[in-house]
Amino acid sequence: TLDERRMNRLFIVPAAIAAIGMITGCGTIGGRQYPSLRAEAGSTYYPATLLDTYMIQMGVGGLFSSEAERNTGEIPSRPYSLAMIPLSILDLPVSLITDTVLLPADIARKPKSDQ
Numbered sequence: 001t002l003d004e005r006r007m008n009r010l011f012i013v014p015a016a017i018a019a020i021g022m023i024t025g026c027g028t029i030g031g032r033q034y035p036s037l038r039a040e041a042g043s044t045y046y047p048a049t050l051l052d053t054y055m056i057q058m059g060v061g062g063l064f065s066s067e068a069e070r071n072t073g074e075i076p077s078r079p080y081s082l083a084m085i086p087l088s089i090l091d092l093p094v095s096l097i098t099d100t101v102l103l104p105a106d107i108a109r110k111p112k113s114d115q
Contacts, residue, residue: 048095
């Protein structure tokens with residue numbers, strides 16, 4: 001009936017929003033936790049966005065690499081890649097927004113030698 005559909009919608013929409021909210025944000029935390037990635041990228045700004053794009057690149061590399069390349073440990077396995085790509089894509093807009101909000105803090109935190 002119509003009331004059951006409305007009740008289902010009232011439950012499913014908030015549950016989906018909560019689920020997306022729980023799986024996103026990893027790049028924001030990880031991008032600020034690993035300064036080596038920022039140094040490797042040559043930028044101290046937008047670290048979460050850099051991490052997400054790096055994870056997407058690594059995931060694509062894991063999908064299209066040979067078994068010998070994956071055995072080196074530098075390229076992730078296919079199951080890991082299949083999980084990493086969609087989660088990183090979901091996290092990318094959230095990371096972009098949080099990086100923009102935290103940009104003044106990143107500027108203030110930048111070492112004087114880099115300015």
